[in-house]
Amino acid sequence: MNREQLEHAIRAACTVSEDEELIVFGSQAILGQYPDAPPELRRSVEVDVSPVNKPEAVDKIDCALGENSPFHKTHGFYVHGVPVETTVLPKDWK
Numbered sequence: 001m002n003r004e005q006l007e008h009a010i011r012a013a014c015t016v017s018e019d020e021e022l023i024v025f026g027s028q029a030i031l032g033q034y035p036d037a038p039p040e041l042r043r044s045v046e047v048d049v050s051p052v053n054k055p056e057a058v059d060k061i062d063c064a065l066g067e068n069s070p071f072h073k074t075h076g077f078y079v080h081g082v083p084v085e086t087t088v089l090p091k092d093w094k
Contacts, residue, residue, distance in 0.1 A: 001028050001042050001077050003035035009047045009079045012071065016064045017057035023050045023084055045077040050084040058083055 001009075006028055013022055026048035030037050046067070051057045061081030065071045072078035 001031065001044055001047065003031045005075070005077050006031045006047055008075065009065070009077065010049070012065055013049045013051070013061050013079050013081070016061050017051040017054050017081075019051035019054040019057060021052035023052060024048070025050070025082075025084075025087055025089070026080075046080050047077070048080045048082045048087075050082055055083060057081065 006024070010022055010024065014020060024032060024047060026046070027041070027044050028047040030041055034041075049061065051061070058081030061079055063069070065079035066081070067078050069078060
């Protein structure tokens, strides 16, 4: 995945979830700060996101943009809607 694809994934997930804010986590979150990260750090074709204001929309994201969806087949990458509670984040990460 590259920065352009990450931005596309974010726009699509915001549209599907009807939320203007997402938390991006997982390996591809590095592209937020380092858009030119080395290729070995950009191998994943998946970005994990959680809508901030509509966390219940993670299933909508998975259905519309997830693995093997038409979005995935068209763009070669996919968006995984994940409840933020299921990930381990540093204390005071917000």
